[in-house]
Amino acid sequence: MRLRHVFLAPAALVTIVLFFVPLLIALAYSFLTRGPYGGVFAPWTFDNYRRALDPLYLAILWRSVWLASISTLLCLILGFPLALYIARAKRHKILLLNLVMLPFWTSFLIRLYSWMFLLRDTGLINTLLEGLHAIRAPLPLLFNDGAVVLGLVYGFLPFMVLPLYATLEKLDPALLDAAFDLGATPWIALWRVVVPLSRSGIAAGCILVFIPCLGAYLTPDLMGGGKTVMLGNLIQSQFTAARDWPFGAAISLLLMLLVLAVSRLLGKQTENLL
């Protein structure tokens, strides 16, 4: 055995034992029948997949895709100018990048609770506005789709900024000079030169944001107050409250297929430029 194979072995072992084996178990479970208190029983069946196509669950799927898409788009709109600014900054690039990553120093759960503290009816924002007599009743800031999107955008923005920064930083400044020189306004130069040349970064950022958003569980659970159900929450409830492991496994696998399809689609964009 070659040395490089030896180096590969620990990671390969972890991946096989902790990822592929459980995945196969989940695959097997998804074709079995639920037990009364959880667990799985014979006979083998396609029922779980058939059930997943029920309009009730398709609505949840649609809702997840929609919220994840909106969040990804917002991350892109917010992240692109930020990444461009940092990439073109003459000084303090590292400091600015560290500021983008600063939230990671605290647990995501704690940060979400902080948001709830800010947004709830008796939270900081509503209390402040009421104190200023700007509003009579508290604004409904928490426990709705808007709050979920806010939480997702807040949580995943750095994953958009970093790949965008990496591509924009490599962009030759002479190309911008050339665009201006040939008569392009700064706005045209952005659309015709900067955006097309950062397509790979845009695609990478979108993959890194969209995929975790699609399977998000914590954010919709806390910020949506359980009203806003996304696929992650559905899966979680199947394995706990509903005690329907086979159905939970089936939805998990369908979510994975969806994620693979999306990353293939966006991944093509990155290949074209490399």
Added chain:
Amino acid sequence: MESILELRSLFKHYSTHRAVDDVSLAIRRGEFFSLVGPSGCGKTTTLRLIAGFESPTSGEILLDGQPLAGLAPHQRDVCTVFQNYALFPHLTVEQNVAFGLERRGNIPKKRIREEVGDALALVRLLGKESRFPNQISGGERQRVALARSLVIRPKVLLLDEPLSALDAKLRKEMRQELKKLQRSVGIAFLFITHDQEEALSLSDRVAVMNKGKLEQIGAPQELYRCPQSRFVAEFLGEVNWLNGACLRPEAVHVSRELPATAAHSTIGIVESTTFLGNCLHLEARLPDGSYCVAELPQHHCDFAAGETVNLWWQAADEFRIPGSN
């Protein structure tokens, strides 16, 4: 003659460093003008001031009589050929060349296609329209960059060391092509280079720059024969300093017998000879201990090191530099 581009006491300071220090010059219509100097002398900064990528600390730039102050790069009727061409990698050759015309806004698509075709024909690139910049050679990229800038018919074309990225052979070929191209389009070229041979061989007039200041402006022959400063003399070629007079190596003749026609002469001991293909480089030590370099036609190859020879020259080949002895 009327000037198309005029710089009036232009200054550009970076904190304590004077990148451009009181530069004034005027480029005539249709002229091939070179700005030459060692790296860091401020020539590229001067070009960037003209293009509008940087703003001057003080001074004025006039394009066709109109001051350029306050105009952004895209509002200036000059165009740059960048050192590494700065072609848009995501656009084809044709789209690159069309980029500037499309920005004009009111040109019909059909006309843009025609003009792009003409420009590509001018630089002999027909048939490469749909290639991407990474699919063509360095020389071809250079020509795309020229076509892309020329197609919008700027009043002055600025060229920032455009030949420096090419290998030696291609550089010489492109030199000829560039000169022909300039003659055929009739646009004034401001050519930036650190290569004195390039500047002398291409230009109608040359300005030599050093440490942000202009040393001298003139026709190539004038600069070479009558440099006004030691810097210009030495930057443009090798110089022999003989009792306050200066001589180019090719003006020095070497022979065993001193001919009667020799106006000035000295004896020297041959130190070394170097064969350079088209000529012979001979270095001789003079009685006062200084060295004299001669460039001889290659059939004078029979001098040996240690041999005592006569070095002689004509009075007309001597030049003197003001303020030096």
